[in-house]
Every structure is written in C-alpha cells, then in structure tokens.
Amino acid sequence: MLFKQAVLSVGITLCILQTGVYGACNGDIKINSQGDLDQLKLCKTYGGNIAVEQTAMAELKLQGVEVLQGDLTISSNDGLQRISFPSLQGINGQLRLLNNKALNTLEMPQLTALRNFELSVLPALNEVKFPAGLNQVEQFSMADTTVARLEGLKMSGIKDLSITNNIYLKQLAIGNLTKISGSLTVSANSPNLNVDFNSIQAMSVGTFRNLAGISLKELRQVSGDISFITNTFTTLELPAITGVAGTLTIADNIRLNNLSLPSLSHLGGALSVSGNNELTVVDAFPRLEEVDGTLDIVGNFDQVDLPYLADVRGGLNVQTSSSHFSCEAINQLKKGVIKGNLFACKASVAKPKSGLRTGKGFDDESSAVSALSYSSQGGLFFGLCFTIFYILC
Template identity: 30%
Template sequence: MQKYILAALAAAGSAYAACSASATLTISNAADASALASCKTFTGNIAIATDTVDPINIPSVRTIRGDLIANNVSTMNQLGADSVEIITGTFGLNDVQTLSVLSFPKLTAVESIIWQGLPNLNGLNFDASVQQASRVDIQNTFLASLKGINLKMVDELYLANNGMLQEVDLQLGNVSHALTLDNNGDRLQASFPNLIWAYNLTFRTAPSVSLPSLKYVNGSMGFYETAVSEIFAANLTRVGGSFSLEDNPELFNLSFPLLQTIDGGFRLAENPKVADLTGFPALKNIGGAFNVSGEFESVALPSLGDVRGAFYIASTEDIKSECDKYKSVNGPNKIIKGKFTCESKPTASSGGGSGGSSTGSGSGTTSSGSAALLDVSSTAMMGWTGFLAAMLGLL
C-alpha cells in the first residue's frame, strides 16, 4: 500500500513541477506544449525556442503567471492557447517572420502586449477580446484591424508603422499615460467614442481621428503630418500641457467650442487650408506661448483673458486689423503679458521680422508642443490591478 501512495505522491509532484518553472520553460515543439495539458495555472515564464517549426498550441492552461515570449522565431506560423484567459506578465512577439495565425480565443487580460516585426500576421483570433492591459505596443505588423483587442482603460497605447492597419475602434474610457498613433495605414479610421480623458495624445500621419467624448487632456495633445480634414472635440475643456497642430496639409476645419484652458503653449503651423482661426470661441487662458502662422484671414479669440507667454501671429493674408486688436491688449498687466509679434503679409526677405509687422515688449516663453502625462483618480485606476487580483482569486 505504501508503495502505491509513494507512487501517487511522486506523480503529483511531477505534475506540479510541470506546472511551474523557477527560470523559463522553453517550448521547442508541439509535444513540449502538450506536456502542459494537466495544468490549469502555469507559474513562470514560457519562451518559444528560436528554431521551433511546429504549430504551437498550449492546451488547458487558464492562467500564465509570468511572460509568454517568442523572439526571433523564423519558421513558426501558428501560435495559440485554447484556454488561456490571463497572462500576468508580458505577451511578447518580436521578429516572428512567418507567424500568420495567433489564436487565443479566451484571453481577456494581460499585463503588457508588445508585438514587433510580424509581417504576415493579418488578424487576431481573440474571440473573447482582450479588455484589460496596462500597455499595448504594436509595431511593424501586417494587422488590418485590432479586432480582438477592446480595452476599457490602458496606461500606454502605441501603434506605429503598421502599414495595413485601417481600423482602430476602441472603447477606451481613459489613458493614464499616452496614446500614440504614428504612421499606420493610409486610410486609417481611428475612433475612440468613449475616451473622456488622457494624459498625452499624439496623432501622426493619421487620416481620420474621432474623439467625441474627450473632456480632459492632462498632458499634451498634438496632430502632426496627418491627412485629417477636420478636427472636432466638442466636449474638450482643458489641455494641461501644450496643444500643437503642425503640418496637416488637408486640415481646413477646427472646432473646439468648449476649450477654455491650455496650460502649456498653443502652436499652429503649416496647415495651409486653415483660412480662419475661429474654432476656439471659449479659449480664455494660455499658460505658455501662443504661436500661430498660416494663410488665415482672421484670428477670432473672443474669450481670451490671459496669455502668459509670447504671442506670435503671422499670416500671408492681410490681418493688420487683427494685429492692431491684439497689440492693444499687450503689456505686463494686460491680457497678453509676453513679447508680442504680429506679421501681416510678411515678405520672404523679412525673415519673419518686417513686412507689416507689429511688435511689443514683455517677457515670455515659447512652446512647440510635445507630449506629457496625467493624474488619475483611485477609483478610475483600480482597473488592471484590481481586475487581475479578483480573477486570480477565482482560479
């Protein structure tokens, strides 16, 4: 009898050992993956060997308490886990050249998604959709959409150089660090219908961006080299850092009807189709510099009450009356407190200095607008940590 008990204990110990790894478990073939079939939870990191050829499916495991990584795997075309719901660490795929099928139908929560160099991955088989992640960084893939990733909140979302990416439609409510779209598909439609606040927002070479619910940006916000024709943020009231609109050749319509405060600088340049700067009727306070140049005929800021930095306007059109209007409120104890420069129809030889210009004295700062960060309420940021703790308690 004792012999059978010892055998049973040995088998149990072996099974437990198979479900954990003090270092990293390396999977080299399908058989290695199948060996985890007895595990509901695997504790430790899992790495796919660089010379793996077999399609890899990890069966039965519901939780990976660690990372799942595939780096420089040149010949594996399929990776999946039919039961995995949670990955507490990083789900990392880097330079997996032939990967065309990624199947995690029950995955809903992961600490970080970091994918780079996946030239054959066109879509995701993520039926349950990833709803919780602190960081998502996807670069240089063949993905056409992010269907299968539908986050409610995130610390950082970075999507860059995904040339086939034409659709991003996420139900994000807040972004606690930064959201960046940079050089993705040439017809990309980016929609964030529920996004209320973010720390930093950066959109570069994005053809279409929708932010209908956005109220607060605690850091900075910028649109650079995009193909957008219109930018509407009907509910935005404050930008806590700088606000930049630079080199957007198709942009002609701006509407920020409730925006009252920009705590940093405001910069608008190289937007040749913006004929009138009239989309900021409520703008009252600018904590940094106001720097605007273009081909506009009017600059209407009817609510302007305080500009702490330098004030610069230059237009290829005749805006002398605008120059006179704003110069009259320039001075240490007036609305515009920094150095004042206004150029109406500046000539090429003026170098931005003469040719119908008005100047004033004062001290001020300049700002070009990059990206900064945000403070979140404890209730809103319960998010990933609370969800993960609750889920692990059920397993």
C-alpha cells in the same frame, strides 16, 4: 472604495491562482519544440516565464494552460507560421510576439486579461482578434505589422496604447475605452486610417499622426500634451474638451479647413497651430481664456478670433502669408494679456515661422519644439485589476 475593492480582488485572485502552481507547473522554461510545450498541458495554471526563441518550430500550440503567472515571449522564430492558445484566459505578466517574420495566424479564443501585450515586426500577420473580448490590459503595443483588422478590444481603461507602423490598418475603434492614464499614440499606419475613440473622456498624453480621420467627441480633459501632426483629415472637432494641462499642437495638417474646440477654456502649456495651410480662419477657440505657455499661430490664414482670451503667461507669435490679415486686434493683446517678453505679429510673410521651434526668438528655426512652453506634463497611474473569476486548478 472601488480602488480598495480592486486591490482586494487582485489579492484574492492571486491567492487562488497560487493553489494551482506546483511541481511541474512552476518555474521558468525555454521551449525548443512542441513536445516541450506539451509537458505543460496538464497545468491549468502555470507559474513562471515561458520563452520560445530562435526555434525551428512551424506551429506552436499551448494546450491546457488557462492562466499564466508570468511572461510569455515568442521571438525570432523564422519559420513559425501559426500560434494557438486554445484555453488561455489570462496572463499575469506580458505576452510578447516579436520578430516572427513568417507568422500569419494568431489564435487567442479565450484570452480576456493580461498586463502587457506587445506585437512587433510581424510582416506576415494580417489580423489580430480577441473573440472573447480583451477586457483588462495595462499596456498594449502593436508596431511594424501588416495587420489590417484589430478586433475585440473591450477594455474601459488602459495605461499606454500604441499603434504604429501598421501600413494596412485602415480602421481602429475601441467602443468601451473611456480613460488613458498614460500615453495614447497612433502614428504612421495606413494613410487611410480612420480612428474612432468616441468614448474616451480623459487621457494623459495623446499623439495622433498620419490619420485620414479621427473622432474624439467625448474627450473632456487632457492631463499632459496632445498633438495632431501631419494628418490628412479636413475636419478636427473636439466639442467636449475644456482643458489641456500641457501643450496643444495642431501642425502640418495640409488639408485641414475646419477646426473646432468650442469648449476649451484653459491650456496649461502652449497653443501651437501651424502649417495648416488650408485653414484660412482661426476661430476654433471661442471660449479660450488662459494660456499658461506661449500662443503660436502660424499659417496662411486671413483671420484670427480669440474673443475671450484674457491671460497668456508666455509670449505670442502670429505670422501669416496672407496679405488680407490685419494685426490690429492681435496687437491689442499686448496691453495686459500677453505677459511674456516675446511678441510678434506679421502678415504677408513669405515663410511664416513657428515660435515654438525657436530657442533664440521667433526668427531662428534651429531649435526644438516647445522651447517657449511652460508646460508641465503630469502623469496619472491607472491600476489594472487583473481578475479571473473562475479558475479550475
């Protein structure tokens, strides 16, 4: 019912918007100067794509336009320092700011809805704010900037969210976000970045790298793969997660000493826990019963506890450098629990090897990750309802 209402809302909105698109307020346009932009200031709604590329402009101000039915691309303007959209409320298309190396000010006081938002290669931009609150967006990407503050993200759902290579970004929080229908990627930002995604309940694919801290207290279901790799946090707790349809990877987190997934019962792909050398006890999965892929636990641990494990359809690889570890309990799993042909349990190993990095067995390091995983990655599409309720045409 809600989906039908959303589709109807989009249809009505687009119908209303079309009434304001006519004459000089319609058509694709290439901007070379502020004078070109000023020709649009009487258009509350503009229908068409706007491109500002390789100009000599130092400032850009889009006045008058409240709704854009098309894409707005601003790229490769070497002297551009300031961008302002004082009236812009919604974009039924993309907003792309690319390779504007002098840009230091971005003003979007009224913007609340758009389909795709992309910032890339903006080495002078220190902050991105949505004062009115960005409530609706399908894809959001911010990469290769010096942004230290990202504020005003208010959406409850999104398809794809990517925050990468923003070396000054130390805090990231989206309080209303509950669902990621595509991929969520946070990687290679400030090494001090702490991420608060406590409201997220479901996602398709999650990739988390180089984080100082992460909070996902409400995450319950992952319909694809999720990975935590080369982070510096000491604790990773996912208290609510019950199932992962794909592969769960927790690897090379050099300070991790507390890992807890107390509700996880099923993995549709593999479980890979490797290279977390401060994790001396692997007891994070007290309710894990089924693993449809391979079970791969490698590190410096003294103990592995999997009390409810009943079915592993792939192989098993447990290797540790500790001399205090006993394979006795693990070897019992070979009797009916492990269905795959590959089985290895080793202690006192000088260089423990992850089985998921092999293609020819557990002793070959040359092949790609997930060669032994039976994971199938599902994708969900989360439709964007792009609605502006009040428009003066």
